[in-house]
Amino acid sequence: MSTLIYLIPIALxxxxxxxxxxxxxxxxxxxxxxxxxxxxxxxxxxGKPEKD
Amino acid sequence: xxxxxxxxxxxxxxxxxxxGLPASEELWLASRALGDGLRQTDLSVPGVHCxxxxxxxxxxxxxxxxxxxxxxxxxxxxxxxxxxxxxxxxRSDPLEIARAIRGCGYESHLFAAGEEEGDVLLxxxxxxxxxxxxxxxxxxxxxxxxxxxxxxxxxxxxHWVSAMIAAPAMIYSGRFFYQSAWNALRHGRTNMDVPIxxxxxxxxxxxxxETIGHGAHAWFDASVTLLFFLLIGRTLDHxxxxxxxxxxxxxxxxxxxxxxxxxxxxxxxxxxxxxIKPGERLLVAAGERIPVxxxxxxxASDLDRSVVNGESAPVAVGAGxxxxxxxxxxxxxxxxxxxxxxxxxxxAEITGLMEAAEGGRARYRRIAxxxxxxxxxxxxxxxxxxxxxxxxxxxxxxxxxxxxxxxxIITCPCALGLAVPVVQVVxxxxxxxxxxxVKDGSAMERLAEIDxxxxxxxxxxxxxxxxxxxxxxxxxxxxxxxxxLALHSRHPIATALHEASGAVQPLVGExxxxxxxxxxxxxxxxxxxxxxxxxxxxxxxxxSGQSEAILSLDGRELACFRxxxxxxxxxxxxxxxxxxxxxxxxxxxxxxxxxxAALARRLGIxxxxxxxxxxxxxxxxxxxxxxGHRVLMVGDGINDAPALRAAHVSMAPATAxxxxxxxxxFVFMHRSxxxxxxxxxxxxxxxxxxxxxxxxxxxxxxxxxxxAILGYATPLVAAVAMSTSSLIVVFNALRLKGxxxxxxPASPPHAAGLQTVxxxx
Numbered sequence: 172m173s174t175l176i177y178l179i180p181i182a183l184x185x186x187x188x189x190x191x192x193x194x195x196x197x198x199x200x201x202x203x204x205x206x207x208x209x210x211x212x213x214x215x216x217x218g219k220p221e222k223d
Numbered sequence: 224x225x226x227x228x229x230x231x232x233x234x235x236x237x238x239x240x241x242x243g244l245p246a247s248e249e250l251w252l253a254s255r256a257l258g259d260g261l262r263q264t265d266l267s268v269p270g271v272h273c274x275x276x277x278x279x280x281x282x283x284x285x286x287x288x289x290x291x292x293x294x295x296x297x298x299x300x301x302x303x304x305x306x307x308x309x310x311x312x313x314r315s316d317p318l319e320i321a322r323a324i325r326g327c328g329y330e331s332h333l334f335a336a337g338e339e340e341g342d343v344l345l346x347x348x349x350x351x352x353x354x355x356x357x358x359x360x361x362x363x364x365x366x367x368x369x370x371x372x373x374x375x376x377x378x379x380x381x382h383w384v385s386a387m388i389a390a391p392a393m394i395y396s397g398r399f400f401y402q403s404a405w406n407a408l409r410h411g412r413t414n415m416d417v418p419i420x421x422x423x424x425x426x427x428x429x430x431x432x433e434t435i436g437h438g439a440h441a442w443f444d445a446s447v448t449l450l451f452f453l454l455i456g457r458t459l460d461h462x463x464x465x466x467x468x469x470x471x472x473x474x475x476x477x478x479x480x481x482x483x484x485x486x487x488x489x490x491x492x493x494x495x496x497x498x499i500k501p502g503e504r505l506l507v508a509a510g511e512r513i514p515v516x517x518x519x520x521x522x523a524s525d526l527d528r529s530v531v532n533g534e535s536a537p538v539a540v541g542a543g544x545x546x547x548x549x550x551x552x553x554x555x556x557x558x559x560x561x562x563x564x565x566x567x568x569x570x571a572e573i574t575g576l577m578e579a580a581e582g583g584r585a586r587y588r589r590i591a592x593x594x595x596x597x598x599x600x601x602x603x604x605x606x607x608x609x610x611x612x613x614x615x616x617x618x619x620x621x622x623x624x625x626x627x628x629x630x631x632i633i634t635c636p637c638a639l640g641l642a643v644p645v646v647q648v649v650x651x652x653x654x655x656x657x658x659x660x661v662k663d664g665s666a667m668e669r670l671a672e673i674d675x676x677x678x679x680x681x682x683x684x685x686x687x688x689x690x691x692x693x694x695x696x697x698x699x700x701x702x703x704x705x706x707x708l709a710l711h712s713r714h715p716i717a718t719a720l721h722e723a724s725g726a727v728q729p730l731v732g733e734x735x736x737x738x739x740x741x742x743x744x745x746x747x748x749x750x751x752x753x754x755x756x757x758x759x760x761x762x763x764x765x766x767s768g769q770s771e772a773i774l775s776l777d778g779r780e781l782a783c784f785r786x787x788x789x790x791x792x793x794x795x796x797x798x799x800x801x802x803x804x805x806x807x808x809x810x811x812x813x814x815x816x817x818x819x820a821a822l823a824r825r826l827g828i829x830x831x832x833x834x835x836x837x838x839x840x841x842x843x844x845x846x847x848x849x850x851g852h853r854v855l856m857v858g859d860g861i862n863d864a865p866a867l868r869a870a871h872v873s874m875a876p877a878t879a880x881x882x883x884x885x886x887x888x889f890v891f892m893h894r895s896x897x898x899x900x901x902x903x904x905x906x907x908x909x910x911x912x913x914x915x916x917x918x919x920x921x922x923x924x925x926x927x928x929x930x931a932i933l934g935y936a937t938p939l940v941a942a943v944a945m946s947t948s949s950l951i952v953v954f955n956a957l958r959l960k961g962x963x964x965x966x967x968p969a970s971p972p973h974a975a976g977l978q979t980v981x982x983x984x
Contacts (some may be wrong), residue, residue, distance in 0.1 A: 189355070
């Protein structure tokens with residue numbers, strides 16, 4: 172029982188971390204162009220990420 | 224890469240039908256200042272198809288000194304360019320950006336203002352899905368522990384934690400349903416969201432009550448999972464509409480954004496169309512669209528009026544003639560006097576007619592709404608009856624309430640909420656691959672119901688481009704000479720001539736186009752003339768019914784070229800397919816009677832009407848509707864737009880006028896007309912799957928509801944039942960995709976691909 176006191180908050184925290192990561196990704200526009208993203212993976216380019 | 228080649232082809236096609244690059248001033252008007260001397264321009268590039276297209280365009284743009292950064296969005300087929308206002312003290316020209324894109328073989332267009340803002344609602348929905356998904360998984364974990372035997376203090380703890388996770392999630396994610404349910408109730412209606420809101424709230428309240436009283440069962444997981452599934456359905460529904468709309472609005476525009484105005488002191492201004500007042504003098508160069516209704520003051524030219532009245536042959540205009548907004552000035556520059564402001568122009572008149580025609584369609588209720596009308600009162604009644612029943616049997620308010628909540632949760636239209644959007648998203652995806660874009664789900668529902676098809680002639684059954692029909696009878700030398708002369712004109716007949724002749728040896732000499740008449744070339748052989756018989760040979764002669772062009776040398780006729788509008792690919796097969804599908808086909812055209820009659824004979828269409836005004840087309844659609852028919856209207860011009868609105872459902876080619884495309888429910892990107900039966904078949908199949916899904920959801924209720932009413936619906940049973948029904952519905956919807964990939968190529972690049980699709984059973 173006592174371990175639950177730690178485990179539940181830890182589980183929630185980790186889950187919350189995932190949620191926060193997703194919301195951040197959404198906000199930073201990473202889901203704006205899903206079709207393009209799958210092609211950009213194949214682009215050799217100069218290896219540098221986009222500026223925006 | 225093959226897909227790129229078609230991208231280029233598609234772009235060229237649009238270019239031919241529409242206009243060239245936007246004007247430099249127009250681009251300045253449309254760009255946004257970002258501060259620090261930077262501006263941003265968003266252009267629509269309908270031709271991008273794959274990774275290589277992205278790299279090509281971005282690479283070409285980054286090479287330009289004024290471009291700060293460029294990024295192509297493949298989903299919305301747009302490129303956003305950030306550029307410096309000045310490079311080395313020189314004002315940069317945004318036209319260079321558009322030119323660089325064209326240099327890679329892609330056509331770019333501006334799109335209407337106000338459409339570029341991101342989809343706010345979609346983001347809210349996705350966030351709500353994420354939050355409810357997070358809450359659902361965590362509460363599920365805790366619930367599983369309860370189901371597997373946690374009891375007493377541990378169970379209470381788990382329930383309390385669940386309650387605390389569920390509360391914010393329900394407020395945040397559930398607000399869409401609460402708002403919609405409240406709106407419906409306030410107006411004395413009920414919709415699918417009412418039982419959802421009620422079930423979620425009641426189950427949360429009951430669970431909290433149970434938790435406080437150390438009860439064994441709580442329904443937190445059920446209420447949050449319900450929200451999660453329903454939000455997925457709603458998000459899919461929303462995504463489908465948004466995507467097609469942004470792609471459609473991104474194509475070539477028709478009404479110009481501005482025009483060059485000559486002020487009274489002779490200075491020239493480029494002004495937005497809205498600011499042009501009647502009485503002002505305008506300059507319209509060859510190749511530009513007429514911005515507002517006006518009268519020609521000076522100059523002579525040919526106007527392509529096909530978007531206005533469907534007439535395929537260009538009309539010569541000179542001083543004193545009145546011209547309509549939206550028509551394309553083909554051969555010579557014109558000075559106009561504006562006779563109406565933009566909001567009173569012909570285009571605006573059409574818009575008014577369109578709004579008036581809207582009625583027939585506005586009455587249409589989506590399948591899901593119709594289902595909700597019967598479903599939600601039934602659900603409420605059932606829950607109420609079980610509450611009363613258990614009160615009579617046991618007299619225990621708490622237990623009766625628990626049963627009633629269980630009934631509400633089990634019957635909650637979870638599967639129903641997913642049934643329609645999932646099928647429609649899959650079907651829309653399949654149509655998208657086949658080159659057909661859908662505005663929204665109800666369009667597919669309506670398309671599945673039609674029993675008659677009305678087709679426009681110019682631009683729909685035909686390409687709206689003349690083609691040389693007597694090439695074999697004409698002397699090849701004369702054809703080459705004519706083609707060399709034709710190179711100097713933008714007239715559609717000139718385009719057809721040099722298309723027919725292939726590579727052309729340029730003529731040496733002075734070549735000049737006489738607007739409204741033809742082309743003449745002064746060479747060492749003598750004076751070549753290409754144009755109407757009166758122009759080429761000097762005699763007024765009898766004007767032939769067909770479009771023709773005469774080539775003459777010093778007034779002596781060398782050759783007579785005859786032209787005919789070419790049929791859209793697969794037009795004949797399409798008409799056959801439509802009758803095979805049990806549909807009657809007719810033609811509605813604004814063009815002259817003999818032309819329409821000849822075409823109808825050629826295609827084997829018995830019913831046709833010619834010389835119809837925009838209002839006449841609307842009336843024809845309305846008459847069909849009154850006769851109990853549900854009509855699919857296929858058309859492209861401005862003159863078709865009101866009819867596209869008036870018909871039960873409508874379709875337009877991507878080369879259609881802007882207004883036409885906006886009015887249509889479906890837009891097909893490829894040249895072939897076989898997109899029409901393809902869309903009908905896909906919609907019908909989607910309709911079948913939706914009905915199957917409804918049957919599945921109802922069948923599930925028939926089994927689950929008695930379980931709930933009898934009081935056996937523990938939270939575990941509810942959770943399993945709900946998820947299973949949702950999953951079954953989703954898998955059933957995915958069958959459409961399976962069927963699709965079996966017979967349709969993954970990405971039919973053009974007409975050839977669509978023809979294989981057409982051979983579906």
